[in-house]
Amino acid sequence: MIFKPHPLSTSRLPASELEKDRKSCRKIGPCGVGKKAIYLNSFYIDRCYYIPFTAIRRVFKRVAMSKGGFSGRGVFASMPYLVVEYDDGQQKQCNFKYENQVDDLLNLLSAEQPQIRLLSEAAERKMEKQKAEMELELLSRLELTPQSEKAVKKLERAIDYLERKPQLSEALSQAAGRWRNYQCTSPSYRWVAMAITTLGFVAVAAGIYSFVVHNDFAVYFILFGIAAVFTFAGFSVLPTARNNRKAIMRLDEQAQKQMEEYIKGYPDFPLPARYAHPIVLRRMQRVIEQGRAEEIDQALIVVKEDLKALNSEVKVSQEEYDEVVAIKPMFLNAMYE
Structure with a gap:
């Protein structure tokens, strides 16, 4: 590889595995999903970092400068991000141009890496609350x-x-x-x-x-x-x-x-x-x-x-x-x- 991705986590892939995995990764927007790791972007360069799946705790979507989502107001987003939480709670935030690309990446992770949680802790708490409210609503219908x-x-x-x-x-x-x-x-x-x-x-x-x-x-x-x-x-x-x-x-x-x-x-x-x-x-x-x-x-x-x-x-x-x-x-x- 001319440009070798830099590891963000404490765990790393052997050079031979990294090269093979990086070349065969599925590219989605500025990021990529391989068999061994996820590849992340900086502000200017695509897929210049990587984190092995074994080091990842969560991967989820965040919408910044938004009037929607978990910010609680409105319905349209302006800046979608992919957030990867790894090691002891460290986070890497990657900016995307199109929100559907973030969704596509999360769907791919759901299919290929089902052990990774795809919601933030706050989102999980809200989902549990909504589930309880939905059950009450079903009973009252x-x-x-x-x-x-x-x-x-x-x-x-x-x-x-x-x-x-x-x-x-x-x-x-x-x-x-x-x-x-x-x-x-x-x-x-x-x-x-x-x-x-x-x-x-x-x-x-x-x-x-x-x-x-x-x-x-x-x-x-x-x-x-x-x-x-x-x-x-x-x-x-x-x-x-x-x-x-x-x-x-x-x-x-x-x-x-x-x-x-x-x-x-x-x-x-x-x-x-x-x-x-x-x-x-x-x-x-x-x-x-x-x-x-x-x-x-x-x-x-x-x-x-x-x-x-x-x-x-x-x-x-x-x-x-x-x-x-x-x-x-x-x-x-x-x-x-």
Whole structure:
């Protein structure tokens, strides 16, 4: 390996095992999951650290600068992190650009390293409390009418049908999220990005000029360092072939079209293609089981009202937060129609 990952824990992998494991690791965002260790990023460099699984106590998601999740307020995050707790409680926090990448990594760990806990201690306590509250709620629920039971069973069959091809629902959710983020991004950011990128190129030119006229070497490092920071910062914001209005709209349309084609094979599917996600169906089930609706159409209306009511002043649990982040952009993009 040209760049050998640095161990963060007291335990280490032999050099031969590390090289093999690092090369074959599953890359997810800036991190990676191997057979022997997890590979973590610094602020600038991907997978430059590693921790053997034997040293890991917990791996969990943290959402910083957020109005949602366990911070207790609102529903949308701004900066997702992966937190790895190891040795005697030390923590390494890794920044991600997309929250779904953190979820994908945690899902992979759940499947391949089931001994690792995937919640923080605070989250586990909250989950236990929510479980107890849910059990009390189940005991206090009224008996369902025959009509309600029929609706719940119909929704369950629809969930089973969607879960045969989960990639369609995931694509629908992710495409809606990207489209919503693009809509909420101020056009002025593009001008800022262009200015930052221009500064980067100016710094490059200044560095080359300093090199030609044989200025002090410190100048080269400063100018080229500034150039790298400004240029990469600008490129991450500027529109690209995959990050522009037309491409994002096309991705959203394709996801809806694929879902529409799929649910044509299910007679009388209870949702339009733009909302066809298992989470939506499960929330509709809960609405009926709680006695807030009897029919499927009524349950969808209640789900829409619940989503509309979730704003920065509403406290939500982690489970609720994950659900809303997955489906609310679909409803916002469609104006809840």
